[in-house]
Amino acid sequence: MRLRSLLFVPGDRPERMKTALQRGADALIIDLEDAVALQSKPMAREMTAAFLRSAKRQAKLFVRVNALDSGLLDGDLAAVVAAGPDALVLPKAEGAASVQALSARAPGIPILPIATETPSAIFEIGSYRAVGNLILGLTWGAEDLPAAIGARSAREPDGRLTPPYEMVRSLTLFAAHAAGVEAIDTIYPAFGDLKGASAYAARARRDGFTGMMAVHPTQVCVINEAFTATAEELAEAQAIVNAFTANPDQGALGFHGRMIDAPHLRQAKRLLQSVEK
16 A cells, blocks of 8 residues: 555545545545544544545545544444445554554454554554554654643754654654554644655655655645655666676675665665555
8 A cells, every 4th residue: 555645634524525535645534533623523423434435535545533542432433434444543542452452343444553642652662563464554643742741842943853752753663664564754734834844754755754644735745756766766776676686696786886785775676666566
């Protein structure tokens, strides 16, 4: 499943859902949690289920349900599971046990946990590799966690993450790869700053993330661009593979004035395989 861009859409705004399908995101996350007021949740469930049943699936359709301990999850699942979401996004997840608990209530539906929204969750991030067969990716958030611990912000004035949240971002990245699933970076909240979103997405790909969440349709284009290999990157990757194929007895080679070895070959193959995927 290709997941470069995942666009949030409120679950009580069906007109936005229809529009969002046209914006080129690889997946929509129809939100029944934070984007919907408590009194509107029953209506949002009905609207979300109707959209799931009727939409032409030009993108994968995920649903962010409410947290396991919210008292709202059973109502969410009763409304949307039969409508066939492509995945469930689990907020305030706290490791493998949370995934197993949701999977038991919605068997067979892949799960995308948001892995860093509570203090306890940080200490469970490594456990996701035990449920790699139940999850399709791992992502994180920089909004709920600072609120939970009384921090004023997760970001510097220029938008950069502060050290505690850089740490949890890194833990999520490595946990996703340890589990063998997609590593999805968090949102860039300043939706009017496309230059900043583009730079953030480029850094995410550089660091090893495979996709990123979006809060506004205008961000989708720059995210997709950042996570799509260029012709030059693909040509170089193929040249590296060809060089090792032509020299099967050599562990290291000179390539365009630099030395390359097994890690470079693995990286090149990974890039080419991601395009095939």
